[in-house]
Structures are given as C-alpha cells and as structure tokens.
Amino acid sequence: MILSVLRSRLKYKKLTIKYPAGSPPELSERFTGRALLSGGSCRGCDGKCISACPAGAISRKGDEIILDTGRCIFCRKCENICPEERIKFTGDFRTASSVREDLLLESPSEKSFEIKKSRISSLIIKSFSIRVVSAGGCGACEADTNVLSTIGWDLSRFGIHFTASPRHADALLLIGPVTDNMKSAVLDTYNAIPDPKCVIAVGSCAVSGGIYRDGEKNLNGAGDILPVDLYIPGCPPHPLTILDALLRFTGRMK
C-alpha cells in the first residue's frame, strides 16, 4: 500500500509556486487586473461608463470621472464602452491597498497602491494567524482564499495560517458585504480576537458592498462596522493578489 503512495508521489516534483523568490505564476492573457485611467477628456460623452457599470463604481466629477476600484467587479464593461478608450485594465494583479481612498482612481492616474506594513507587523514576524469569516460571500472569495493553503501556494511557508479559534488569531479576514444576519456574529468574532488585531477585507463586497452595495439586507462591507487595515478588491481577487497583499502587509515582502 505505502509503496503505491510513494510511487504516485515520485511522479511529481515540488508543486509550490516559486513566488515571491521567483517570478509569479503566469496568468491568463484575459486576466483583469488593476485599472488605469489615461489622459484625455470626458467632455462630449454622456457618461456611458457610469450607466454601464453594474457596481456603480464610476462617478462624475466635473469633466472627469472617478473609478472606485474598491467597488469594481472587473467586468470590463466600462473599458469596452468608453469612446475615448480612457479606461484600461492591465494584467497587474496588485489591486490591494491599505488606504481605502487610494482605490479611487481620478483621471489621469497611474498611482500605485500602497500597502503599509501592518501596525502590528513587529509582533507578527514569525507567525501570523488569520480567522476568516464569510458574511454574505458567494463562495468564490472563500475558495480563492482557501486555495492559498494548498500545496500550490503553501501559505504556511511564510508563517501565515488560517486558524479555527479567534483567540489564536492576529487578524480577522472578512468576506462578503456583511449581511444583516451575520452582523452580530462578525462583531462577536472580532471581539473574541485579542488585541492588538487587524482587519482584512477580501473581495469587492467586503471592501465596499460590491454589487450588493446599498442592498436592503446587507451593509456596505467590513468598513461599516470595523476598522479595516487592508483592502483586497476583486470579484473574487486572484489568489496571487491575496498572497501578494498579505506578504506586503505582514512585512514579508516589500
């Protein structure tokens, strides 16, 4: 029996990605990463992108537009509809930021999102334990967070773990817009985590409410009830986006 297990195992080399020591895994050419707003003018357009955006992520400011990448679900409708080709989505997976306002793109902009080291980073040098709570998430953010524990990503090589008990956690990772029915459970979990602690919002729903924004049965993301330290937008964010954000947030990578 054990021989067949070994025989099966010998067929494979190490399956964990090289990143961050090596280059990141290749993403699909159609992958939708960070958005850029190029120069030019929105004059003469009645705001096609604003009405096309299913998440209401684009607003007008004078002759300019503001694209809130924290609300964006990366469907590219605005990019396809803009007559001036002002909105471009790149293949850059780094869409996270520790400052909510940084996620608002005002044109023209090519700002890079900043992830400040966590204020508790001096305490989480060796290990960082995360308690994940889904509060209205659709299962996609959960899946792409969970996948970091598999051998392909092996999050634990960085000392980062998902923990069952909030008592063992350094951070609360929240998924979903926070439904009314989960609000008290989220607060209970947060309060059960000992200080000092931080909050990570994963997915557009947790960052801003996403497409559920202003819904009758939910809040507009983690920020409505908790102080958020790290925002990772996406619908869902790619595992690489989450990994990269966690590594920079914990000071494991610059």
Add this chain to the structure above:
Amino acid sequence: MDNYITCGNGEAIDTENIPVVSEDIFRSFLESEIKNSRNHLSALFASGDWGSKKIFGVISDSSESVLKVSSFVPGEKYQTFTDISPRTHLFEREIFETHRILPSGHRWLKPVRFPDGGIGEMFFFSDKGDEIHEVGVGPVHAGVIEPGHFRFQCYGEIVRHLEISLGYQHRGIEKKLKDVSPDKRIHLIETASGDATAAHSIAYCRVVEGLSSCVVPSYSSAVRAAALELERIACHIGDIGALSGDVGFLPTSSLCGKLRGDVLNLTALICGNRFSRNLVLPGGVGFDINGEIRDRILESLERIRISAEDTIALLFNTPSVLSRFEGTGFVSMETAFDFGLTGPSARGSGIKRDVRCDFSDGIYRDRKVPVSVCSSGDVLGRALVRRLETEKSFRFVKELLESLPEKVSSSDIITSSPPLSKGRVSFSLTEGWRGEVVHIGMTDSEGNLADYKITDPSFSNWPALSYAMRGEGISDFPLCNKSFNLSYCGFDL
C-alpha cells in the same frame, strides 16, 4: 381543461395559460405526479399581487422531458402538502416566510432565511431524555467556509437528530433582481452561488432567452457547456480531495487541491476569471475560445486528467479509506426520492436523473453525457459518482473542444440584454455540479421582470445531510458534510 400545462426546458409560455385549479385538484395533481419515480418537484412557489396570489407547482418529468405546471389561489391559507411529500416542507416554509400564506398543518413552520431579523433567537427541535445532550456549531465554523448553524441532539457520541438552520448569507437576490436594470442582473446571478457561477448564469440566461424568444448560436452553447463542465471537473476534484483529507489520506487530498486550482485556471484562460464571471450572457457568451486558447486548454486538460485519475484511483484503492467511506452517511433511495435530492447526492443513492440527459438543452442535445449512478447511498456512493462524472466531463470537454469551430460570428459575443416579452413565464433547468439549478422568471404586462425564483440544488439537498447524520457518530459529521458539499449562499440567496 387539463389540470396542468406542459412546456420544455427553457421554453416560455403565457402566464395566463397556466391552469388555475382548485386546491383539491392541485393536491391531486401533486400527489399523482410526485408518486411517479421519473418525476421530481422542481419548484413550488408563490407569485402575484396581494389578494390574488397564486401558488405554482412545477413537476419535471424525465420520462417525457417536459415540465408540468399548475397553480391554485390559496387565499390566506391552504392545507399543507407535506403529507404527500416531505419535499414540499421547505418550499412551504419559504412561501410562508415571503408571502405569509399559511400551510395549515405544517409541523415545522420555522423561518428559512430570516429576512426580517430574529436569526440566532430561533427554536430548535430538542430530543427528550436525561442522557441527551445538545451540540451547537456555528454560524462561524472552524474552516474557511460560509456560515450556518448546526444543532445536534446526541446520545453519547451518536447523533440522533441534526437540525440545520441557515439564512446567515441572505442578501435578498430574488428581490434585488427586480430592482436593478436588466444588464446588471447577470452579475447578481453570478454570485447566487459563486462556486457554481456557470450553472446559475446559464440557467438565468435560458430564462431570459425564453422570455425574449432569442436563439442561442451553437458556438455560444458550446462555450457555455465547456465552462459548465470545467466547473464540474474542478469542484468534483476539489470535493474528492476534501473527502480524502477528512479521512486523513493526505496524498490525494494534497494533489486534488492543486489540480482543482489548475482546472479553475483553464476557465480563466477563456474569460480571465477563475469562476466563469462575465462569460455567460443572455443571448450568447462574452468571450470566445480561439484556436490558441483551445489548444492550451486541451494540452493542460490532458495533463490534469492523467494526474487526477491517478491520484483518485489511489484513494479508491486504499482499504483504510474505503472502510471509512463505506456505510457512512447512508441515505436510502426512498429517502432521496422523498426529499427530492438532486445531483450527485441523488445519483449516489441510485436515482438515475441528470438534467443534461433528461432535459437536454443546447449542445447537450447532440452530445449526450451518460448518467453516472451508484446505488450504495453512502459517502462512498457520492464519492464514486463524482469520480465517474469527472471522467466523463474530461472526455466531454476534450471532444467538444476538438470539434469546436474556430470562427465566431459577431452575434455570439454579446454586450447587452435582449428585451423581454410581456406576460410570460419561462422555466429553466441546468445540471450544475451540485445538481439541478432551477430558475423561473415571470414578466408583467409591461414586459418588466415581475418575479424571479431560484432553486439551488443546495435547497433540495441540505435536509438530506440531516438525515444522513442520524445514527452516525458526531465525529463523522465533517465527512458526511463534505460528501454533499452544499452551498450556504445558494440556499440563502
């Protein structure tokens, strides 16, 4: 006049053509149809204005490949149908919660999703006896999973009863769908159950296409089927890996976790997203599969298939694994039928039913997928069905892509939603990886969406997990749970 009207999968009919019968005739319609082992109650729902609300019953008849629809006007209450079939019990609770129509004689009229608050303060069935103890778990669970509350009634370590109380993920999708503009609806649907995005978006698009009499080009239909089967392969491999992990057999669990991600990456090759987002749109698809992408998928798929089949074979050849799978979480064929289980949970209990085969639609009409069945009814049965379905889906995607036309006409790539016709209703069934995804859309006399009803396979299958746990050790709960792997948000909507 007939007691019911028949229509095909994805077909729209005039709402006024659905017979409105008396409560007694509706009851005998349900009773006689449900008895037939080839039939399944796909939906029981209420719709209409206050005072003239109707309850609609939709029976899917797999021997004839038709849906039979009937309705009655219940007033404020009607006599519960739970004595005819336990399948109706959750539907009736749902109708009571959203429409306040009372099913007289219903034995457990507890809220389903708590849309008006009160979650966490609910009552539970409690077993009697000095040595009975209660174990409560959730809504926040140990792993990276969605929330739900489980209340076990235990005698020692043996579970006598498990009550599952959900609703924590309730976002009010069905109502919100009516409030947003037509082009935005698909994005809400994509997150109805985010790990079954392809299934739900196909089901939704079939409803819209029925209501707008729009014909889907066969190329689009093929791309959709590729997405649906890739989703099935990814999730089944993930589930088999998770089952393997739950019995402590790490070789298969580790590799399956990796392979599942590799399959999701193939979906991302098509639409840039690992969960089929923005891929399926009303009228067609949002992305093509060009020659280069097709070749890359075919090449990777073969590599993944060899690894997956090898590591899954290792699992099924390990006696210590089989002894944990065998006989655990047993659901008999009769129980599966009574509760109206769908998908691998039903087929693992010997029910030969698969929408792809019985109500084939689009590309599945030409390319039949054989139904995989195992009659053992335990964790092993459900695992084995997943294994067989994975093998068949690998073959299906390979053959589909090999004969996929390279050129794509402009009508295939869709940018906006077609207008809906007035006063009609459309029903669609899609075989997602968890089972039958039912979507029903109704328009008013102006052509606006008047009502939308979603029945995720999880809605049908959650009660089966309770049943499977009876008489099992409480430590077998994770294994039983994983063998169904149901969606919380798909149930809660």
